[in-house]
Amino acid sequence: MLSPDDRAQLLDALRPPEGYSLTRAIATSYSLDLLSLLTAPLAFTFFDAEDSEGIPSRDPVALLHAIRSHAEHLHVFCQQGRIAVPARHQPLFQQLEGSIVEVRAPGSSGVFHPKLWVLRFASHDAPVRYRVLVSSRNLTFDRSWDVLLTLEGAAQPGRHIAGNTPLAEFVAALPRLAARPVSVDLRRTVAGVVRELRTVSFEKPPGCDRFIFHPIGHKPEARWPFPANADRALVISPFVNTGCLKRLGQMTDRFSLIGRSEELSALPPSVLKEAEGVWSLRPELDLLEDEVDDTTDGASAPPAGLHAKVFSLERGMEASLYVGSANATTAAFDRNVEFLVELRGARRDFGHDALLGDQRTGLRSLLQEFKADERDEVDEDQRRAEAALEDIRDQIAQLGLVARCEPDGDAFRVTLACASHGLLRPKVEAEVACRPITLPEETGARPFELERAEPAQFHLSAPALTSFFAFTIRVKVRRASAAQSFVFNLPLQGEPPDRAAELLRRLLKNREQVLALLLMMLSGENLVADGLSERLGLGGAAAEALGFGGDVTLFEALVRALDREPERLKGLERTIRELKTGAAGEDLLPEGFDEVWGPIWAAHQELHG
Numbered sequence: 001m002l003s004p005d006d007r008a009q010l011l012d013a014l015r016p017p018e019g020y021s022l023t024r025a026i027a028t029s030y031s032l033d034l035l036s037l038l039t040a041p042l043a044f045t046f047f048d049a050e051d052s053e054g055i056p057s058r059d060p061v062a063l064l065h066a067i068r069s070h071a072e073h074l075h076v077f078c079q080q081g082r083i084a085v086p087a088r089h090q091p092l093f094q095q096l097e098g099s100i101v102e103v104r105a106p107g108s109s110g111v112f113h114p115k116l117w118v119l120r121f122a123s124h125d126a127p128v129r130y131r132v133l134v135s136s137r138n139l140t141f142d143r144s145w146d147v148l149l150t151l152e153g154a155a156q157p158g159r160h161i162a163g164n165t166p167l168a169e170f171v172a173a174l175p176r177l178a179a180r181p182v183s184v185d186l187r188r189t190v191a192g193v194v195r196e197l198r199t200v201s202f203e204k205p206p207g208c209d210r211f212i213f214h215p216i217g218h219k220p221e222a223r224w225p226f227p228a229n230a231d232r233a234l235v236i237s238p239f240v241n242t243g244c245l246k247r248l249g250q251m252t253d254r255f256s257l258i259g260r261s262e263e264l265s266a267l268p269p270s271v272l273k274e275a276e277g278v279w280s281l282r283p284e285l286d287l288l289e290d291e292v293d294d295t296t297d298g299a300s301a302p303p304a305g306l307h308a309k310v311f312s313l314e315r316g317m318e319a320s321l322y323v324g325s326a327n328a329t330t331a332a333f334d335r336n337v338e339f340l341v342e343l344r345g346a347r348r349d350f351g352h353d354a355l356l357g358d359q360r361t362g363l364r365s366l367l368q369e370f371k372a373d374e375r376d377e378v379d380e381d382q383r384r385a386e387a388a389l390e391d392i393r394d395q396i397a398q399l400g401l402v403a404r405c406e407p408d409g410d411a412f413r414v415t416l417a418c419a420s421h422g423l424l425r426p427k428v429e430a431e432v433a434c435r436p437i438t439l440p441e442e443t444g445a446r447p448f449e450l451e452r453a454e455p456a457q458f459h460l461s462a463p464a465l466t467s468f469f470a471f472t473i474r475v476k477v478r479r480a481s482a483a484q485s486f487v488f489n490l491p492l493q494g495e496p497p498d499r500a501a502e503l504l505r506r507l508l509k510n511r512e513q514v515l516a517l518l519l520m521m522l523s524g525e526n527l528v529a530d531g532l533s534e535r536l537g538l539g540g541a542a543a544e545a546l547g548f549g550g551d552v553t554l555f556e557a558l559v560r561a562l563d564r565e566p567e568r569l570k571g572l573e574r575t576i577r578e579l580k581t582g583a584a585g586e587d588l589l590p591e592g593f594d595e596v597w598g599p600i601w602a603a604h605q606e607l608h609g
Contacts, residue, residue: 013117013133013150014043020121020129024193025074026171028114028339030325032078032100033140034086034093034468034487040139041066041074060092061513064504065520067095069571074099075186076139079112080179081393083487084140085470089437094503097467100489101186103177104397105217110335114215114325115139118171120193128155130200132167134324134341136309144238144307145281145366149323149341151211153202160198163212168197170215170339177218177337179397180491207349216326217337224333225322225340226251230313232276234352237328238306239263242271244328249274251313256352259328260306264370272372279367281306311340312355319350381480388428388475389484395425396432396448396471397488403436405465405494412465416448416456416490426450429476437487438464445472463506465499467492501578505588514579514588515554521572522557554590558600566608573601 016022022044042063080102086093103112117133130153137146172194175182204211214225224247232254235245240259245267249255256277257264264272264280272278311322324340326332343350356364400419405412416434432448434456435441448471449455472485496502508514561568576597580586 010133010135010137010148011039011043013131013148014040014119016044016121017129017152019126020123022070022119023073023122024118024120024189025070026118026174026190026193027074027076027139028112028116028174029076029078029139030111030113030115031082031084031138031140032076033084034096035090036139036141037076037096037099038063038067038090038092041070044070044074060507061516062520063092064095064507065517067092068504068575069521071095071099075101075189077101077103077112077174077177078139080104080397081486081488083468083489085472085485085487086437089440091463091503091507093437093468094466097489097492101174101182102179102489103174104179105177105335105337106220107335110217110331110337112177113332113336114170114339116170116325116339118167118193118197120196126154128196129153130155130197130202132202134339136307136323136325142307144305147308147310147323149205149343151202151205151341153200155196156199156201157196158199159201161201164198164200164202166213166215168194170213170218171197173218180400205343207345208343209346210344212342212344214322214324214340214342215338216333216340217335225342226311226313227315227320230315232256232314232352234258234310234312234355235328236306236308236310236355238309239327239329240267241329241331242268243330244333245271247333248311248328257328258306258367259370261370265372269372272370278370280370281366282368310355312350312352314347314351317347318344319347319352319354320344321350321355379480381477382482384428385475385477385480385482388426388430388477389473389482392426392430392432392473392475393471393484393486401469401488402491402493403467403469405492405496408459411459411461412496414458414460414465415454416469417454426475431474432471434469434471436460436464436466437468437470438466441470441472445470462496462499462502465492465495498578498581501581504575504578508579508588511588511590515590517575518572519554519557521575522554522561522568555596558596562600562604562607566604569601569604 014025025040025044027040044066076099078100083100083102105112115135115137117131117135119131119133121129121131123129132151134149134151135146137144137148171190175187175190202211216223216225226248228251230252233248233252234256235248236258238260240257240263245255245257253274254276255274256279257272257275258279261280264278309324309326309328311328313320313322321343322340323343324338326336326338326340332338348354356362356367359365398420402417402419404415404417406415407413414436430450432450433445434448435444435446436458438460439445439458444458446456446458467490468487469490470485470487472483474483475481508517558569561572576589579588
């Protein structure tokens with residue numbers, strides 16, 4: 001258990017089972033990296049998400065196809081103001097705008113912190129399957145040591161599985177946590193997933209007698225998921241505080257802890273003395289993200305730093321293992337929204353010793369006994385500066401910002417406007433700047449005028465229109481200073497109706513890329529058209545008219561889709577229509593394409609409406 005050599009990649013866990021395709025994905029995350037999110041659709045689409053060296057795919061057409069295929073089916077709920085500012089803008093980011101929903105925890109001081117994936121897979125000849133991933137990992141490229149639990153099972157219409165109710169109620173609550181109203185379509189989508197989730201018979205992991213879902217904080221009810229008593233406890237948590245550890249310690253006097261060394265150092269010695277054992281990662285493994293050697297490719301670099309959250313409680317010969325997002329902190333169990341799964345089984349499988357393993361290959365091989373160092377004195381001014389950053393970010397989030405677009409010649413004037421009347425009133429000396437992420441910081445950032453109802457304005461070309469706006473806050477408290485940057489996904493009002501088509505035409509540079517995209521959209525397992533082409537009167541001569549030097553691959557793919565997977569043609573028709581709406585879009589289609597596409601689309605309409 002938790003052997004360092006037993007590693008799972010999140011992208012592998014997202015791939016559909018054989019014979020299935022993804023039809024819906026709902027994810028939750030505290031923080032979010034847009035580039036990391038771009039790689040998820042690749043996993044859904046069966047493309048290799050990484051090359052042979054472990055680097056995410058850089059094929060722009062493959063990425064475009066994957067995102068266009070799944071952006072409408074992907075819904076990511078993340079803490080408002082916790083989208084990271086990308087180091088470099090990618091035009092594909094704009095394809096994700098409708099997939100991201102910023103949310104806030106109920107109450108004023110907690111955060112939305114769960115890391116959950118709910119994936120729906122469909123097949124032509126098998127029952128719908130669901131996969132639930134419960135993790136300690138955010139949707140970022142963070143390389144820390146994390147944990148990932150996978151549960152999978154088939155939907156069984158007509159059944160009601162009571163054990164799934166906490167999971168279903170948690171997913172149902174997500175639209176209500178949104179910082180801004182969500183669409184009716186999203187509410188209906190979530191409701192449909194919730195209905196099916198209640199019927200899924202999830203398979204138990206090896207050694208598990210029973211599993212229990214423990215969502216926390218999405219409704220005002222009891223939050224503490226642990227029993228009153230235990231014989232022995234082991235907690236793995238990167239962040240800890242005295243209040244939570246004392247509460248956990250009330251369950252048992254045999255209490256052990258694994259945490260980050262800097263967090264353990266901040267605990268009172270009396271708390272550590274009460275523990276049966278206290279460990280941290282070995283120094284070479286306990287590096288924070290910004291301390292990792294970046295000369296190594298990100299995907300192939302070894303994990304560094306602890307981010308896993310696991311609670312193991314022994315009672316008699318049984319044990320419970322809690323896996324998920326909650327740290328051993330008061331905030332996690334009193335204020336945040338979190339998600340845990342409890343696995344119950346034998347102590348020999350889920351207990352203290354099973355979790356640690358042996359000194360040679362188990363988790364224990366990564367650990368060293370913790371010894372407190374000399375404590376640094378707390379810089380009170382620095383603490384105030386960092387607290388002020390959080391306060392200002394929260395105030396900006398509550399301004400109800402919207403981005404209003406108005407035509408201005410051949411471009412657009414975009415104005416940030418406050419929907420609420422509350423003005424920003426920082427308690428310390430502060431500066432705020434903002435920009436659409438399509439503009440570079442050096443030339444695109446504008447001061448965010450704190451006292452104005454319309455605090456910033458930009459002049460953007462149509463391709464640069466985006467709902468993603470980066471903010472940078474800088475504060476100063478006497479000699480201390482601090483800064484942070486983040487992205488809001490703001491409502492974009494007045495955008496041109498053909499913006500999606502314009503983005504598509506900007507991303508496809510030439511006929512070769514268009515042809516590659518069309519083939520990817522049509523690709524399937526069956527390569528034989530069973531003579532349908534002859535029935536349509538579209539033989540090799542028509543295929544040659546496509547202008548591909550006699551290569552009939554696209555033609556065959558069109559005919560095959562008409563025969564066996566007509567739903568693929570609907571997506572293709574939308575793409576062709578979007579390409580043709582622009583002045584130069586028609587030129588991107590293969591020469592003679594309409595002579596083949598026209599009869600096939602007409603046949604599709606006649607056969608399938």
